[in-house]
Amino acid sequence: MNSIEISGSKLILLKGDIALEDSDAIVNAANNVLWMGSGVAGAIKKEGGQEIEEEAVSKGPIEIGEAILTGSGKLKSKSVIHAAVMGQDLSTNADTIKRALISSFEIAEQKGLNSLSIPAFGTGVGGFSINACADIMIRETIDFLQRTVILKLVRIILFSDSDLEVFKSRLEEIFSRKQ
Template sequence: MKPQIDVVLGDITTQHVDVIVNAANPSLMGGGGVDGAIHRAAGPQLLEACKIVRQQQGELAPGHAVITIAGDLPAKAVIHAVGPIWEGGEHHEARSLEDAYLNCLRLAAANGYKTIAFPAISTGVYGFPKAAAAAIAVATVSDYLTRKPLPERVYFVCYDEENARLYQRLLTQRGQELDA
């Protein structure tokens, strides 16, 4: 069965999916970019849930992910994934980013969620090159979906047209490879 992956140009906080992924910082206390947008849209319940997780587990290392309630978001839950800070590519950044995507998919599946929406993890203030990050995201998600029944559908939600075109091109290329 071919993976069900779509690219969406838009705001991740408005996606009607089972779970959205937050490109979180290690403290889980909100921040800038998509993290701040998700916290603002979800309301204070999300911050309270993150505080509890942080008290129980401490800060999250790059590649790790945790799940919380979604607050006022249209999703059922939020998975907070910490991506790596780009340091030139010689510090296992690619592996950490792959782990972040895999851990999100595993958490979604473990909770029975069928749909998940991802932002472009680590490409904002963390500085991961967009093309490299997109290639890792597409390959990791595609490979996972060919082996596991859940989630059934994945959305890459891109805030700008450039990123949306990049993800779409990678998925098209990968589709051609899968068909060969």
Template sequence: MNKNWRAKIRLRQGDLTDADVDAIVNAANNDLMLGGGVAGAIRVKGGPSIQQECDRIGPIALGGAVISGAGRLRARHVIHAASMRLGEPTSEANLRAATRNSLRRANENSLKTIAFPAIGTGIAGFPIERCAQVMLDQVRAHFCGPTTLERIDFVLFDRPSLDIFERVLAQMKY
């Protein structure tokens, strides 16, 4: 177990679309339709090229993740993590798989930095505390093996969400 995995995680409040990282992670539906929430902000700020690329790629399996360009965003890529079907809630199994597969896509593309939102906690209704537990557990597991990732940011929309992620991270063992 890499005991320094915590040092590679940065938690902060802010706008994911402004993150200065190799890739931001989109809380996506499996059809890769960039509608509202995080996906909508990515579509608006990144421009139409992201949706056009998603139209060529999708749909993808629930729990899957694919990488696209990032249009006009500061990041170079967007990793689309499909934790839900359009109009349906996110399940824990899909959140876990989407997080794991996002980390794999980052590694396969030799990325050094990525930024995640709290996937599934908006329109998909997944509880924020359980989201933090699942996502941070997947990050910890990812750092047990070889990886190109040097830093993983969690960019949370509001202070209460940041507080929850900070508390969950502090309570995690090893």
């Protein structure tokens, strides 16, 4: 299972490059200073341009678990949400991932965004377990989509086939229990 419909909205799991997504916003798994070095942030900066990082840094630092919105430079998406999933020590945990995801959803709703593409938070540079990440992100996304009337499409963009399989398996297990 790689997609579900929830209260008129859709959650889709895909393998791909988040920097190439054309959603209203893509989400950057950021550090709290909002520097864009490697991983997802580096890919977004490389594709979209230095101006994304410059705008983000001018709005930081932010609290770990919070998020901010910037322009998208040369990206296909209309904007970038930078969610602080780690501090400068580059470590993260379940609570931080959950808070950063909820902050991203809240910004999307406040700005009237209809579609959002999100990477697996904290699983690259942050070293967080892909299994635990899948559990948190799928549960929180389903919960949010049951409440929102604005956000109509969430795509979780995974880096590898194995990450996609983990998320698909968790989606099937979690969604079947919620029905």
